[in-house]
Amino acid sequence: xxxxxxxxxxxxxxxxxxxxxxxxxxxxxxxxxxxxxxxxxxxxxxxxxxxxxxxxxxxxxxxxxxxxxxxxxxxxxxxxxxxxxxxxxxxxxxxxxxxxxxxxxxxxxxxxxxxxxxxxxxxxxxxxxxxxxxxxxxxxxxxxxxxxxxxxxxxxxxxxxxxxxxxxxxxxxxxxxxxxxxxxxxxxxxxxxxxxxxxxxxxxxxxxxxxxxxxxxxxxxxxxxxxxxxxxxxxxxxxxxxxxxxxxxxxxxxxxxxxxxxxxxxxxxxxxxxxxxxxxxxxxxxxxxxxxxxxxxxxxxxxxxxxxxxxxxxxxxxxxxxxxxxxxxxxxxxxxxxxxx
Numbered sequence: 001x002x003x004x005x006x007x008x009x010x011x012x013x014x015x016x017x018x019x020x021x022x023x024x025x026x027x028x029x030x031x032x033x034x035x036x037x038x039x040x041x042x043x044x045x046x047x048x049x050x051x052x053x054x055x056x057x058x059x060x061x062x063x064x065x066x067x068x069x070x071x072x073x074x075x076x077x078x079x080x081x082x083x084x085x086x087x088x089x090x091x092x093x094x095x096x097x098x099x100x101x102x103x104x105x106x107x108x109x110x111x112x113x114x115x116x117x118x119x120x121x122x123x124x125x126x127x128x129x130x131x132x133x134x135x136x137x138x139x140x141x142x143x144x145x146x147x148x149x150x151x152x153x154x155x156x157x158x159x160x161x162x163x164x165x166x167x168x169x170x171x172x173x174x175x176x177x178x179x180x181x182x183x184x185x186x187x188x189x190x191x192x193x194x195x196x197x198x199x200x201x202x203x204x205x206x207x208x209x210x211x212x213x214x215x216x217x218x219x220x221x222x223x224x225x226x227x228x229x230x231x232x233x234x235x236x237x238x239x240x241x242x243x244x245x246x247x248x249x250x251x252x253x254x255x256x257x258x259x260x261x262x263x264x265x266x267x268x269x270x271x272x273x274x275x276x277x278x279x280x281x282x283x284x285x286x287x288x289x290x291x292x293x294x295x296x297x298x299x300x301x302x303x304x305x306x307x308x309x310x311x312x313x314x315x316x317x318x319x320x321x322x323x324x325x326x327x328x329x330x331x332x333x334x335x336x337x338x339x340x341x
Contacts (some may be wrong), residue, residue: 100175121319169211
């Protein structure tokens with residue numbers, strides 16, 4: 001009989017509902033319990049899901065029924081909570097970003113390796129069929145030598161969005177703005193498809209919102225292959241537009257709008273115009289404009305990784321790459337100099 005994996009969710013805010021929906025959709029997964037510093041939120045979910053409310057995070061970590069901890073808290077707490085989970089020999093699924101400083105990355109890496117647990121960083125878009133199709137085309141040389149890899153993320157977040165939680169838009173708890181919070185998925189896809197990235201040169205500004213971190217950023221990137229590109233991230237554009245990734249090589253160009261291939265000029269075949277598919281993703285102007293299908297695929301991959309004794313597709317080291325790109329962009333914006341990664 002196949003083992004059923006017990007899950008514990010820490011953090012019962014907005015993002016937790018996608019994790020819950022994914023866990024409920026997987027036959028060999030079960031939500032054992034939840035914990036949140038604001039007990040009312042945890043009690044609400046526990047009532048809906050008929051699961052346990054833990055009084056403390058320590059109590060959750062000591063529960064023998066829990067195999068996997070899902071961390072759905074504010075960004076600045078991700079790494080410290082993951083470190084504690086690893087010390088208790090729990091496998092970990094952590095929301096992006098996995099950490100917000102180099103020190104957090106180092107401590108988390110050391111603790112996960114020391115305790116021999118598995119960690120996955122939520123980067124659910126990698127599991128889309130469209131993304132895997134593009135990855136395969138690049139890997140197989142269908143675009144020739146890549147010359148340009150760009151991602152444009154012209155998003156909208158209101159001042160009310162930032163004011164709704166004390167941690168949003170702060171360096172201490174958000175770790176950054178348009179790049180670290182909203183843009184991290186697009187940056188992850190760019191480096192996954194075209195990377196690795198060799199160097200970055202960034203310009204980050206706060207132009208439209210009353211926050212500590214950037215709401216507008218441009219980053220020039222150089223890939224290890226020699227290709228170059230642009231990362232553009234903002235939450236200051238009205239009314240907000242879907243993310244666009246454009247990849248061009250000596251033999252063709254592919255464009256992805258959100259999770260849908262909208263241009264495929266490769267090998268003499270041409271696909272142009274909006275295709276069906278990305279209508280369910282509205283996160284460019286609505287923080288809750290997500291779908292849970294890709295979370296299901298990523299959590300299934302994590303369970304399979306445990307059973308097969310392999311690394312999950314987006315493991316600690318993959319999650320680390322994206323954070324280091326963003327931290328490099330911030331360092332460059334402050335110094336005015338190119339930063340080698």
